[in-house]
Amino acid sequence: MPLFEPFHALRYSPTVNLADVCAQPYDVQSNADRETYARRSKHNIVHLDLPIGDDPYRRAGENLEKWKDDKTLIVDEAPSFTIYRMSFVDSAGVSRRTTGVIGALRIEPADSKEVMPHEQTTPKAKTDRLELTRATRANLSPIW
Numbered sequence: 707m708p709l710f711e712p713f714h715a716l717r718y719s720p721t722v723n724l725a726d727v728c729a730q731p732y733d734v735q736s737n738a739d740r741e742t743y744a745r746r747s748k749h750n751i752v753h754l755d756l757p758i759g760d761d762p763y764r765r766a767g768e769n770l771e772k773w774k775d776d777k778t779l780i781v782d783e784a785p786s787f788t789i790y791r792m793s794f795v796d797s798a799g800v801s802r803r804t805t806g807v808i809g810a811l812r813i814e815p816a817d818s819k820e821v822m823p824h825e826q827t828t829p830k831a832k833t834d835r836l837e838l839t840r841a842t843r844a845n846l847s848p849i850w
Contacts, residue, residue, distance in 0.1 A: 716774070790808065
């Protein structure tokens, strides 16, 4: 059994309107989608999770630190698991709903069979997420 533990989550402050700061997963957004989300709020997640411009990863890291400093984002006092529910329309136009749990999962060797691998990922996507993780020192997008 892989190690799966509660952790100190980083969340938006209760004073933040989540409709202004949530976005689709980074890997399904068009450029137009990203711009729409970015205009909703200077604190929209796209400014962290899908950075653009000169040195985008550094900018994402700086934004994350600013948002923590100004209490836009707050760290849970106690470690916990997070249950989430998502409703969306899939690529075939079918309405779907899913429920899951977020926790800290130990990375297992690829051949361990303890954790199901993510479906086909590209080297570009892996490099992008690794650079973002290094710059922010955070995992901003759960593996789904």
